[in-house]
Amino acid sequence: MDVTLAGVGTRLGGRWVVDGVDATPPPGRLTGLLGPNGAGKSTLLRLVAGLLAPERGAVLVGDQPVASMARRGRARRIALLEQESSSSVPLTVREVVALGRIPYRSLWGSDAGDEAVDRALVAADATHLADRPWSTLSGGERQRVHVARALAQEPEVLLLDEPTNHLDVSAQLSLLAFVRDLGTTTVAALHDLNLAAAFCEHVVVLSAGRLAAAGHPREVLRPALLREVYGVDADVLEHPRTGRPVIAFHEPAPAAAVPAPVSAGEP
Numbered sequence: 001m002d003v004t005l006a007g008v009g010t011r012l013g014g015r016w017v018v019d020g021v022d023a024t025p026p027p028g029r030l031t032g033l034l035g036p037n038g039a040g041k042s043t044l045l046r047l048v049a050g051l052l053a054p055e056r057g058a059v060l061v062g063d064q065p066v067a068s069m070a071r072r073g074r075a076r077r078i079a080l081l082e083q084e085s086s087s088s089v090p091l092t093v094r095e096v097v098a099l100g101r102i103p104y105r106s107l108w109g110s111d112a113g114d115e116a117v118d119r120a121l122v123a124a125d126a127t128h129l130a131d132r133p134w135s136t137l138s139g140g141e142r143q144r145v146h147v148a149r150a151l152a153q154e155p156e157v158l159l160l161d162e163p164t165n166h167l168d169v170s171a172q173l174s175l176l177a178f179v180r181d182l183g184t185t186t187v188a189a190l191h192d193l194n195l196a197a198a199f200c201e202h203v204v205v206l207s208a209g210r211l212a213a214a215g216h217p218r219e220v221l222r223p224a225l226l227r228e229v230y231g232v233d234a235d236v237l238e239h240p241r242t243g244r245p246v247i248a249f250h251e252p253a254p255a256a257a258v259p260a261p262v263s264a265g266e267p
């Protein structure tokens with residue numbers, strides 16, 4: 001599905017936290033949304049999901065502005081996995097995943113979406129957790145279940161806010177490989193630039209709410225951009241098997257020695 005961000009902006013607390021962003025995530029592929037803490041990634045995902053209305057510009061899914069979609073229709077088309085979650089929900093894992101089917105439910109009950117729930121549990125490697133109480137899961141297990149819930153929604157557009165949070169390295173790799181191969185237009189906010197470089201077809205880099213760069217990771221993730229946006233020194237190498245960029249970070253140079261203060265009584 002085509003998603004178009006055209007000059008999107010919004011203020012929070014009186015400040016433009018997303019400011020005139022243009023982007024076109026490639027349809028059916030995985031786009032990485034990058035940028036330092038506070039750059040506006042979560043806010044941008046909420047704008048794309050229609051949970052926030054843009055003050056400026058528009059987000060289009062197909063040729064329809066998200067802001068003009070009815071809530072239920074929007075929930076069928078766009079799934080957002082947000083960062084934080086409550087731990088006190090008295091539901092089993094299967095029931096949590098089935099929440100993803102709510103937009104499909106008729107007034108009279110079931111939507112016959114059990115198969116979608118099963119498929120989502122398998123895809124997120126969470127079948128073994130299905131009967132566990134949600135409140136007893138570890139952080140990484142919860143993250144898998146969140147992903148399963150978003151997949152159960154069978155959206156045209158999948159938005160993931162730091163989906164690899166809490167996951168061990170093997171789970172990070174398999175989750176991103178899975179969403180990359182899903183064939184759904186997916187935008188994932190990621191902090192790990194090497195994961196973004198390895199799995200994303202396209203990256204969108206935000207800096208202080210503005211678009212700093214967009215394109216294939218090979219074109220975008222260059223030392224100058226990393227210095228400018230993240231303030232880090234890095235070499236960009238080539239992965240020996242995939243040819244994708246591999247970023248080798250350097251530790252910051254030690255701060256210049258501060259001269260000792262001169263005490264007031266000295267001549």
Ligand SMILES: Nc1ncnc2c1ncn2[C@@H]1O[C@H](COP(=O)(O)OP(=O)(O)OP(=O)(O)O)[C@@H](O)[C@H]1O
Binds near residue numbers: 035038042
């Ligand atoms: N409700 C709010 N009111 C005021 N400011 C907010 C609100 N929500 C977010 N902000 C601010 O907007 C900016 C962007 O926040 P956002 O969560 O979108 O950034 P982010 O790139 O996702 O950050 P992180 O990588 O730390 O998760 C931050 O400076 C944040 O403090």
